[in-house]
Amino acid sequence: MAVVIVQFAPEEHLGAVHAALEAAALDTRVFRAWDGELPDGLVGVDALVVTGGPATAGGVELLRRALAAEVPVLGVGPGAQSLAVAAGGAAGRHQAAGSGSGSLRVTPASDSDPLFAGATPQPSRVRYPLGGAGEPPAGAVALVRDEHSRAQAFRIGGSAWGTADLEPWRQQVPARFAALVAARAEHTATRTFFTQRAAAWEDRFAHQTPAYEAAVARMRLGRGQTALDLGCGTGRALPALRAQVGGEGTVLGVDVTHAMLTAAARIGRLACGQLLLADCARLPLPPGSVHGIFAAGLVDHLPRPRTALREWARVSAADGTLLLFHPSGRAERAARHGRPLSPDDPLAEPNLRPALDATGWRLTVYDDAARHFLARAVRAR
Structure with missing residues (x-):
């Protein structure tokens, strides 16, 4: 069993995620999507971390399958927008290229969230992608918004999270995600096996x-x-x-x-x-x-x-x-x-x-x- 990390560009760095997974004694397998690498499926996969944008059809389909089987998912940056699209939402609407700066605010729903409960962005005023974490589908839970009320972090069901930028939460979210993955590994294997056969x-x-x-x-x-x-x-x-x-x-x-x-x-x-x-x-x-x-x-x-x-x-x-x-x-x-x-x-x-x-x-x-x-x-x- 392993945590699969799908990266879509060589410059993407997920040091905090790697460190948290390693500290939780979880194996990782990195797939370089820019070289055409994508997992064949979810057999043997404890969790999925995706960084690629909504234009990557293979990544979106993989996310759909993970959502159906309740495999823990963390979508980071453009990967959060891919997660939103896979769940029936939409990619973020950019006002302009690049990033903006401003304040982030956690929503009341974050108080009981397994990853974001008690979290505060460090620093409190940050840079964030203008497109946010996408437009999650109806039923998704907004956990963090920016000053323009765009979603910067959200949860879909009880097993998938998207965040436009992991940096403000690096002290907490990666470690909590790793702990959740380890605790659910047995059920994840069962659900993955039976979902595709149901x-x-x-x-x-x-x-x-x-x-x-x-x-x-x-x-x-x-x-x-x-x-x-x-x-x-x-x-x-x-x-x-x-x-x-x-x-x-x-x-x-x-x-x-x-x-x-x-x-x-x-x-x-x-x-x-x-x-x-x-x-x-x-x-x-x-x-x-x-x-x-x-x-x-x-x-x-x-x-x-x-x-x-x-x-x-x-x-x-x-x-x-x-x-x-x-x-x-x-x-x-x-x-x-x-x-x-x-x-x-x-x-x-x-x-x-x-x-x-x-x-x-x-x-x-x-x-x-x-x-x-x-x-x-x-x-x-």
């Missing part, structure tokens, strides 16, 4: 729906209860969960990838339950509020399975049910990937049982069959 996911795996229905049936939930599908993807388990808890029950589908939830909504899964964008290890739910948790193909992809299992126990009611499932057995999956079964696999019973015991669960069923994997646990009292 549109075709349901059609590709629709044949597995009967296996999901059979697995959900083994949860034995009651009508009126609350069921949670973690890492729900396009929501293949949601109809079966709704059937178990009935119309008076509650069904929640949780995923960390926005594109997957969008695909789920497009194929009608909102009729089965609510969709929630959230980290499965930090659920925005009160303690004891869930009666059944379904998690398909999730545990063995988590960097800290016990942390997640402990969180799931927190939100589970007494005697709540946890069902871990995969439509392929462990041996079948290993063979498909050309590797032997690993003794370190968190789903191997010698690993899974103590992990459940230590996090508030009691394993009641362990079924690692040729064509499916299923483990059922109940919330320990």
